[in-house]
Amino acid sequence: MKLRVAGVVILCAILMLNIIFTQYMVHQYYYENYVNTLIFGGLNILLFPVSIYVYKKTKDVKA
Template identity: 45%
Template sequence: MKRSYWGVLAMCLVLFANLCFTQYTVNMYYAQRYEAAIACAVLNVLLFPVAIFIYRKDKQAGGGTPR
């Protein structure tokens, strides 16, 4: 069975958000705006459980590897 389009799209959006938050964290660190850098780093860490939840939900829905 193939993965659902919803799961793939959601994982792509989470990956894109991770990339954006990481880039913004680095930019804010170099601009010496440490509060914003820490806030973006925390948001980046909080997205990880969201990605795990989406992955597990998609896998339970029958989106595992084909046999």
């Protein structure tokens, strides 16, 4: 698999994790589990620099 295709797959996986973490965060907030809400919010924030790194690595690859 080419690196560009692998990068797109990784970015899709990161997006899916972002959606899942946001969903869990809202669910935990609704049931007043604030510690879990902060954990999933922190995981969402940590995924952002990872996605930027993968995007920059994928963008620099020659087709």
